[in-house]
Amino acid sequence: MTTKNADIGLVGLAVMGQNLALNIADHGYTIAVYNRDSKxxxxxxxxxKKNEPSHANVIGHADLASFV
Structure with a gap:
């Protein structure tokens, strides 16, 4: 959704992926996330954006090309 660079990337936003992404973001790193189901x-x-103070550290990507 943006072209900002990330420190790390994560593929898969099931329960474990979501919690891992939030943990990384909470520790001050910028993380790019991708899920095969873009919804x-x-x-x-x-x-x-609604619930996490570190939401600015999470960058969503709808396709693999922009994720990479």
Missing amino acids: KMVSFIEEC
């Missing part, structure tokens, strides 16, 4: 990624990013 799940969009939903995750929206929830982050």
Whole structure:
């Protein structure tokens, strides 16, 4: 959703992937996230914006090309 560079990337936003992404973001790192179902990624990013103080550290990508 943006072209900002990330420190690390994560593929897969099931329960473990979401918690790992949030943990990394909470520790000050910028993390790019991708899920094969882009609706799940969009939903995750929206929830982050509502509930997570570190939401600015999470960058969602709808396709692999932009993720890489």
